[in-house]
Amino acid sequence: xxASQAIGSExxxxxxxxxxxxxxxxxxxxxxxxxxxxxxxxxxxxxxGPNGAxxxxxxxxxxxxxPKASGRVSIYGKPYKRQRRLVAYVPQRETVDWDFPVHAxxxxxxxxxxxxxxxxxxxxxxxxxxxxxxxxVGMADYARRQISQLSGGQQQRVFLARALVQEAQIYFMDxxxxxxxxxxxxxxxxxxxxxxxxxxxxxxxxxxxxxxxxYFDYLILLNMRxxxxxxxxxxxxxxxxxxxxxxxxxxxxxxxQAIAR
Amino acid sequence: xxLMSLDIWIVTTGxxxxxxxxxxxxxxxxxxxxxxxxxISHAVLPGLAVAFLITSSRSNMPMFxxxxxxxxxxxxxxxxxxxxxxxxxxxxxxxxxxxxFAIGLIIIVQAADAVDLDPGCVLYGAIELVPLDTAPFLGLxxxxxxxxxxxxxxxxxxxxxxxxxxxxxxxxxEDLATTLGLNASCMHYLLMILVAITTVASFESVxxxxxxxxxxxxxATAYLLTDRLHIMIGVSLVIGIMCAxxxxxxxxxLPAWWGLPDTSTxxxxxxxxxxxxxxxxxxxxxxxxxxxxxxxxxxxxxxxxEDVLGILYRIEEFQPVRNHGVVPRILRDAKQxxxxxxxxxxxxxxxxGKVKKASSGIxxxxxxxxxxxxxxxxxxxxxxxxxxxFVIPIDHLHAPAERLEHVTDPxxxxxxxxxxxxxxxxxxxxxIP
Numbered sequence: 001x002x003a004s005q006a007i008g009s010e011x012x013x014x015x016x017x018x019x020x021x022x023x024x025x026x027x028x029x030x031x032x033x034x035x036x037x038x039x040x041x042x043x044x045x046x047x048x049g050p051n052g053a054x055x056x057x058x059x060x061x062x063x064x065x066x067p068k069a070s071g072r073v074s075i076y077g078k079p080y081k082r083q084r085r086l087v088a089y090v091p092q093r094e095t096v097d098w099d100f101p102v103h104a105x106x107x108x109x110x111x112x113x114x115x116x117x118x119x120x121x122x123x124x125x126x127x128x129x130x131x132x133x134x135x136x137v138g139m140a141d142y143a144r145r146q147i148s149q150l151s152g153g154q155q156q157r158v159f160l161a162r163a164l165v166q167e168a169q170i171y172f173m174d175x176x177x178x179x180x181x182x183x184x185x186x187x188x189x190x191x192x193x194x195x196x197x198x199x200x201x202x203x204x205x206x207x208x209x210x211x212x213x214x215y216f217d218y219l220i221l222l223n224m225r226x227x228x229x230x231x232x233x234x235x236x237x238x239x240x241x242x243x244x245x246x247x248x249x250x251x252x253x254x255x256x257q258a259i260a261r
Numbered sequence: 262x263x264l265m266s267l268d269i270w271i272v273t274t275g276x277x278x279x280x281x282x283x284x285x286x287x288x289x290x291x292x293x294x295x296x297x298x299x300x301i302s303h304a305v306l307p308g309l310a311v312a313f314l315i316t317s318s319r320s321n322m323p324m325f326x327x328x329x330x331x332x333x334x335x336x337x338x339x340x341x342x343x344x345x346x347x348x349x350x351x352x353x354x355x356x357x358x359x360x361x362f363a364i365g366l367i368i369i370v371q372a373a374d375a376v377d378l379d380p381g382c383v384l385y386g387a388i389e390l391v392p393l394d395t396a397p398f399l400g401l402x403x404x405x406x407x408x409x410x411x412x413x414x415x416x417x418x419x420x421x422x423x424x425x426x427x428x429x430x431x432x433x434x435e436d437l438a439t440t441l442g443l444n445a446s447c448m449h450y451l452l453m454i455l456v457a458i459t460t461v462a463s464f465e466s467v468x469x470x471x472x473x474x475x476x477x478x479x480x481a482t483a484y485l486l487t488d489r490l491h492i493m494i495g496v497s498l499v500i501g502i503m504c505a506x507x508x509x510x511x512x513x514x515l516p517a518w519w520g521l522p523d524t525s526t527x528x529x530x531x532x533x534x535x536x537x538x539x540x541x542x543x544x545x546x547x548x549x550x551x552x553x554x555x556x557x558x559x560x561x562x563x564x565x566x567e568d569v570l571g572i573l574y575r576i577e578e579f580q581p582v583r584n585h586g587v588v589p590r591i592l593r594d595a596k597q598x599x600x601x602x603x604x605x606x607x608x609x610x611x612x613x614g615k616v617k618k619a620s621s622g623i624x625x626x627x628x629x630x631x632x633x634x635x636x637x638x639x640x641x642x643x644x645x646x647x648x649x650x651f652v653i654p655i656d657h658l659h660a661p662a663e664r665l666e667h668v669t670d671p672x673x674x675x676x677x678x679x680x681x682x683x684x685x686x687x688x689x690x691x692x693i694p
Binding site: 027060063064065084085087088089091095096097100101102103106107110111113114116118119120121122146162166 | 427492
């Protein structure tokens with residue numbers, strides 16, 4: 001708790017991701033309260049919390065995919081809208097229609113569409129970049145496969161490759177390791193660590209508490225609000241986990257429910 | 262005008278209408294918005310009627326503007342009701358489009374005396390009358406509908422080419438498009454405007470009810486036949502042409518066989534579309550019902566083939582000396598397969614030189630024996646493996662092994678050998694060949 005307050009109050013203008021007092025509500029019912037957070041640069045940051053804690057919501061609100069009730073987000077000191085290029089997003093695998101008539105290379109090439117710009121065609125060079133990204137995630141052999149013919153783990157790798165070709169500075173990933181085999185999970189984590197070594201900032205929604213301290217050097221514990229944020233060593237404690245995952249309702253939670261009524 | 266040129270203009274109108282609709286329909290199908298196309302095609306009616314009343318002419322521009330405005334309103338209203346009223350999307354759509362359609366119908370009926378706009382024509386189209394309303398061009402009398410539809414088709418083609426990348430990404434992954442700065446709702450409303458305009462242009466030819474068939478059927482059919490987007494679009498256009506041409510021919514020729522007069526071309530276009538879809542559903546190479554059945558059929562033939570080899574081998578093993586061949590009837594009793602599959606399996610084995618006719622019945626050749634030995638080996642290795650790794654009574658080992666032996670390739674067999682530490686006997690005490 002202390003760690004988050006210390007960072008929250010300063011709001012260094014150069015932080016890769018800086019979230020100021022962000023509140024998000026669905027149908028008047030708040031799902032995120034006063035999230036205030038500065039992400040440190042070049043870290044692999046885990047976002048953990050129980051189901052319905054608002055982990056995905058937090059990412060989506062930061063990326064303007066759902067409206068914020070209040071608060072603002074800046075990326076390296078400027079509003080997100082002007083910094084889209086610097087941010088890549090890997091949604092949950094279930095959010096897209098895998099029967100869509102495209103093959104893996106097509107999907108990865110889509111990652112370049114932002115840089116290509118409105119109405120300009122996709123060129124050979126863009127496809128080569130996409131192919132290189134597929135190679136990096138070990139999927140080059142499957143480039144011409146229709147995406148429904150890939151396994152869950154392979155689909156996730158395609159999504160990662162798509163984020164890679166965006167050549168972003170900041171990566172948001174929503175449960176990249178859910179429903180994938182152990183080998184893919186390992187490959188994904190290795191890739192994320194590579195990104196960190198090249199000074200990218202990676203924020204990952206994660207559900208497996210067993211692996212948290214192995215994977216992440218920085219953590220956000222979330223349950224409608226930030227319970228704790230800081231280096232894994234400091235905040236990954238029994239007490240914080242208890243506050244995040246269980247125990248009695250806090251006054252704030254009760255207030256939220258009262259408002260919803 | 263001769264009868265022949267009448268037909269040509271009717272078909273041209275139908276083709277242009279089908280092409281314009283099919284092109285956009287691909288994206289409606291992929292966005293799971295087929296019913297949105299339906300809703301808009303009905304809801305544009307008041308826009309049309311109002312434009313018509315204001316200008317009291319049937320010139321194109323006001324009608325297109327009216328339709329475009331109402332088309333976007335339909336999409337907006339539906340979204341709004343869905344969100345604010347927490348009504349399911351389909352229900353919201355149903356409320357919006359039926360209300361708008363009814364308003365349009367009332368206006369048209371009320372104004373029917375003053376203006377020349379027939380509700381029946383709006384509903385079902387009057388493609389047969391298209392050639393009568395012409396505008397001269399280079400000395401040719403080209404129907405006005407052909408002009409309009411050509412223009413609309415051209416606009417659709419240009420916009421789809423220009424925004425191909427944006428339409429593709431926003432149909433596949435709206436969130437990604439948004440985070441990349443390619444506004445997905447922009448594409449959504451562009452598509453809705455185009456659908457509305459195309460609907461109006463197609464009113465004269467196929468009417469507001471059947472236009473939905475032209476939007477959805479070609480795209481849905483093409484979706485079954487390919488898994489690349491640009492090929493799907495190409496195929497849908499071809500199917501659109503087939504609907505229009507086939508529909509007109511069918512409308513003119515088919516009833517004549519029973520001595521009946523011509524029937525509705527627009528109706529026949531939709532019927533042909535439905536038939537084409539059905540054929541694709543059956544015959545599509547990957548998703549088709551036929552290919553699945555065929556695949557299953559050949560699989561059971563292969564399994565029967567391997568079963569026959571297995572039975573022959575076991576009989577040889579049991580009585581190595583007195584072997585005059587096995588009567589096929591034994592095979593039938595041992596394995597519950599249909600006569601056609603059994604016959605095919607035997608024929609294939611003979612062809613491959615794996616079994617031969619013996620004094621009574623059939624018998625393994627040396628080539629067949631090698632294959633059969635390998636199958637039995639796999640079977641017994643599986644039995645050993647299952648016995649070692651699972652707690653299963655010994656008399657229950659045969660069935661799973663029987664299933665597994667048909668899907669075991671050489672690599673898997675090698676691995677199996679490692680995991681079972683190369684046993685000499687199977688759990689029943691039989692030799693592993």
